[in-house]
Amino acid sequence: MHKSQPRRLLPILVTLLAVLLSGCGTTREDAGGACPAPASCPVCPQCAAAGAAIPPATASKPLQAARWSDLPGWSEDDLAAAWPAFLQSCRALSSRPQWPQWQAICAEARTLNGPTTAAVRRFFESRFQPWLMTNPDGTTKGLVTGYYEPLLRGSRNRGKPYLSPVLGVPADLLTVDLGTVLPDLKNLRLRGRLQGGKVVPYFSRAEITSHEQDYADRTLLYVDDPVELFFLQVQGSGRVRLPDGSTVRLAYADQNGHPYQSIGRLLVERGELTLEQASMSGIKQWARANPSRVNELLNANPSYVFFREQPVKGNEGDGPTGALGVPLTPERSIAVDARYLPLGAPVFLSTSQPDSATSLRRLVVAQDTGGAIRGVVRADFFWGFGAQAGSQAGRMKQQGQMWVLLPPGAAPK
16 A cells, blocks of 8 residues: 555545444443433633633643552552452463563563462562553543443243344444554444445444344344343343253444443433433333333434354353453453553552442453443443342442553553
8 A cells, every 4th residue: 555545545534433433342332321411511701802822721641650659448459369360461461562561570470379469469569650540631530330241041042032132243244443544543443334335334223123134144042131132232241041051151242333322311311210210220120111112212322232152161250251352350350441541451440339438449450441431530340240240330330540550661651
């Protein structure tokens, strides 16, 4: 390709981005709850005089150097509980460009067999530097939500009560990694389909669900509850128990490219739920009370997630595979915005338990991403598998701070 060609392509790509852009490595969308609406900006009481120069605000750097003593609860956390998750990151980083910066540290980590919390603390304090995650406006707090791996009931054959199909990736879905065209667009992907020689947006949720017969060859399983299937797509992965008692895992494979729209927020805007009620359990309760309106509500979110089937093998407590390519560790893995925080890095998280002021301060590892996980100080906390984990995840909308731990050479210039 001629050197100037990527630049000539930029206006075309920008136009396509307006309709086809979706986040990189999306493994999950936001939990069903409504997010608080942003406060409206006050009316300017007096316009600046013509010609008066208003200096532009300077955005804060996302990473600010910190000291270990700045991390609240660092000396109290059972750091050894995060060690297996960190070793998983080392395994994944060996195939990534940043490996030279982590190689010596990961090699040493593998020599520590079942280290104590004190040994893990010494290891991190001697090999890493903490950096405080900072929003562009200089604030250091952000939203911490939760997610989990649900269990659904399903069958390989369609028949009552198993009527809702779980779809694999359609043959006509196009996914273009824009970073291969322009390095500045790394981590961004286009999704669409060909129509008359042109790339157009892929079908919305409503269009897909109204033509499910067209996807018969891509159907993996049938489940017994469309609302549970919706939340499976929100979480990005889950398990399905079949009639013979066996269990399979469904992992995120791709997405239709449409942005996620919160159905919880929609119900709040309609006055059908309060903000406090718009949790995952609250939405499910609304659906049980309004069965004839469920499809209309679900289709208000145009985003649709496709899956691939995986066996549940080894330790059944192992989590699904995250965006880093390794199994998630319950209560020690988080999803982050990879534009600001490198996948694989340890993170010290300071937040609180769901619906509580009780502190939740622990070392976790950035091993996943999500379609709604956007911003510098933003995390999704993986609670694990099953109903109890789902209860915690569905109620978690806390404020928190984050410190990423980076080895020498991996820190910002």
